[in-house]
Amino acid sequence: MNVLGYLQKIGRALMVPVATLPAAAILMGIGYWIDPTGWGGNSAVAAFLITAGAAIIDNMPILFAVGVAYGMSKDKDGAAALAGLVGFYVLTKLCSPGAVAMIQGIDPKAVPAAFGKINNQFVGILTGVITAELYNRFSHVELHKALAFFSGKRLVPIVTSFVMIFVAFAMMIIWPVIYNGLVHFGETIQGMGSAGAGIYAFFNRLLIPVGLHHALNSVFWFDVAGINDIPNFLGGAKSLAEGKAVLGITGRYQAGFFPIMMFGLPGAALAIYHAAKPANKARVASLMIAAAFAAFFTGVTEPLEFSFMFVAPPLYLLHAFLTGVSVYIAASMQWIAGFGFSAGLVDMVLSSRNPLARDWYMLIAQGIVFFVIYYVTFRAAIGAFNLKTPGREDDEVGGDAAAPAAAPVASDNASLAAGYLQAIGGNANLASIDACITRLRLGVKDSALVDEAAAKRLGASGVVRLNKENVQIIIGPKAELVADAMRGLKGGVAAAPVAAAAAVAAPAAAPKVAAGDLVLVSPITGDVVPLEEVPDPAFASKAVGEGVAVRPTGKLVVAPVAGTIVKIFNSNHAFALLADNGAELIVHIGVDTVKLGGQGFKRLAEQGARVNAGDPVLELDLAYLEQNAQSVISPVIVSNVDQFAGVANVATGSVVAGQTKLYTLKAK
Template sequence: MKTKARSTSKGWEFFQGLGKTFMLPVALLAFMGLLLGIGSSFTSPTTIENLPFLDHKVIQVFLRFISMVGGFAYTYLPLLFAMAIPLGLARYEKGVAAFSGLIGYVIMHLSINFYLVETDRIANADVMRQEGQGMVLGIQSLEMGVLGGIIAGLIVYFLHQRFYNIKLPQAFAFFGGARFVPIITAITLSIVGIIIPMIWPFFTMIINGIGSAIKGAGVFGPFLFGAGERLLLPFGLHHILVAMIRFTEAGGTAVINGDTVSGALNIFYAELKNGSPISASATAFLSQGKMPTFMFGLPAVALAIYHTAKPKNRKKIKGLLISGVIATFVTGITEPIEFLFLFLAPALYGIHVILTGLGFMVMALLGTKIGNTDGGILDFLIFGVLQGTYTKWYLVLVIGVIWFAIYYSVFRYAIIKFNLKTPGREVEEDQEGSDSANSKSSSHSDNSQAAKLLDALGGPENIQSLDNCITRLRLVVDSLEKVDEPALKKNGALGVIKLDDHNIQVVIGTHVNHVRMEMDHLIESKGYKISG
């Protein structure tokens, strides 16, 4: 029974880690998308007509250069996933893991090309796309997209875990340890590349089936996606759903400038890059659906929490709420506000899930065309306002006002009606904890907070693995009984999620990386070594 529990714990740890690794390339993609959006918006004929001073050779060359840089991440996204997955999941020799990811991805496509040539299935250039083939790093191969990078990355990770510390016979000792990982990667992925063309139709059938189910849901497709993402967020698994819709056939397929492009975000970037009309069917799963909730709904929640706090405590919680509003309004990072009510009132979080899904559905029904990833003010301005009125950006403001009123009314009523202990309404002994959370919610953290959190987690001897995502510490602990949840909250934790007997997440805020690094130093200074 204990073995089964440990296996379940390892499963949670793996899928959480996988979701986290997706954020490394996606974060780069989000920033590069902003560059692409700025470059495309200021080089469009409509913008130049309205702003004639932009019609200058030097300015236009610079803007095209910005667009080129922004298109980098989109062009090489599968390779980025192939490297980021083993890099993020590996606990030791991370550099070797990433290096092996590059090797594995290239070798896999070389082997696919070899198989296609030897079996006389290599397509001519004029029918390459129709045959599901394309050029990958100069190699004619199957059009696998991001899924190809994910497959290569996962295989490399498992090979790395198995062989990074292997000991070979004395005569071959030079090739042992970490040096063996790229060697076994090259051998294994070359075989995988031969097998993939035989089974690839099965993969495409599954993904196309998911895409067909979403399309078959009609107007409810965006609703299911938006609600599903919020529903998975507390478990840290939402990135997996998001990646599937953004980067695979499940998010749609389109032919743009002669190229077959799959995934809602890929389609949007390809259209933006080529100056093609933006597809409302692609943006239905992107930033526009988040905006009613992220830019208006969650700030309304913060205002409701502030207004229902005890008057003497409002000054104490103001900083906490403002930092949360800035995070969601500007960057689309919502956890600092969501975790203020997730554990106090799960029913309210359920309403939040539904409203987020409805936001996606309503924006899609209204035909808005605002893409990218974050759903904050930057996406609204760059991919909405600056692209012109055809994006129908003004509808975001109309729906946003309605969402603000709904969120504020529902949350204010629920907090008062059920006497929810949101920040500022705690009993007297807990107010220090709220003040602590407020004082620690800035970008500065100190050793005292990291030390107190470490003690509340049972000390370094209780921690098997320590890592972080955008807002949370992700830990594998030896015993949950040693974890002092009230002490964690008293020292700045916005929430504590216990996934099973060993996996725990502690929501800190956007400064979590600083806290994690300080905890690492404290653990090492006490003579312990843990995996990350």
């Protein structure tokens, strides 16, 4: 993975701990609404809510260690999060002032002040990154049988604790240098006052297209460079009492975003609508109204920003500049409001009675002015430079690849996931799946294979090709749900990828369904289990296809019929076979075995190979699978059963791989 791709990975992992902030904002915001003058001193309920929210804010370093470790782990497993917690405790304890004095044999008073600040978000992020790398490397390691209990994921916290000892010794040397550098950077920006806040906001918007704004935000919103803007603001009265917050100053890296997100961008949306061609106004209106409402109410701006980001780059540069100006003005005037999620109406209302909020209502007046500024400047620029904003695209025969997202052709997450999977070139082109608030972040083998027009037909606002191996698809707040559905498809538990895999592995047209019944032999020696009893709802409900399952007792997996292996998943836990009569077959070993990362499986045939019934395809380590898999029950299904008359003559009892007839696929 290149540097940009790795930074992307860290950036999206940061969203896991940041996602806890809305909870703190809601709890503390309601508390301050109940008791706006006593800040919990006059109301037990307010004190209860404010304290509950503060519990999140006060433990942000730990949340970063746990969240980043989880977010960067290859299979998003809780074991990585636990290891992150272990690593953070070991590192911060060894680097505490008392431990440093004892280990180095010096007077506690001589310990550098930096070690008094070791419990911070930067160290949490560092711990999370290191832990995730250890998890990805050691989570599937098998130890000697005498130590088998500590194999796999149980090994990771042990390895992490030992590695953190060495990291702690390194930190004893380099942490004072890093800390002083970060403090100097923070003091430099803070020393620039309101101008520094404006510069930050300008680059915040410029980094949106590549998703690196999250990394920049961690510097200005959290205690990475001595600023800690959001936690101190949400901390309200407590932050003031502890001297961590300054009235009129804390929140200046946040407040100026409210006029942009609530008013400026909706003004831009109105300008884009008025500039659209008459024939396209209805379509553009539906897009702009939905995007503008999302920006105003929740502060989610990416659907609107991506509608003009690439088709009209000068407008986006203007937008970034105006954002910087807005943040500068709000900071200069000390009009302050803060947010836990984004600068929308919800966060403005919640923060309005925070003790640190100051003349927050002036941000509304500023917003009205920026609505006019955005409308006038965008409308003038679109006309003067003939920018191809939504609704102004050149008419093309056969489609509109540059047009903004049309209404989605499907609304349920499973259908969208299958559609986006095909749009990026299928499983064969997919390396990794992740998501943040509004975008799918995908690792691919070749970004040139991604069909942007197809993605937009599914409802995407835009497609960002960062490089050959990294692509982002902007789809709105459903991104995480769609990503989860795509992970299921990538794992081989849905029928849609079979056709895509067939198209990749065999570009020629698939054979038509032939006349006559097709008899499948059992691919595994074992005991037959009805499909309804498979401990996976996708298979048990027959949503994936029709067939039967086998509980393996033998280690060899063979082809159930003659045909072409169109897909063997990277983890070797499943394969798809296109039979000579057009039947699409899936042999899936165990349940949720994709998480084993290939452990317990040995590939004996290659993708694209021609096989006959009974030819070996996989070899299993049954002892390992029975110990580590959720279940070894293995479905053998026909995913396109609707093209046939159904399944009949299903075997019962014990079956032998390559010999026993498993079931018959009846021709129509």
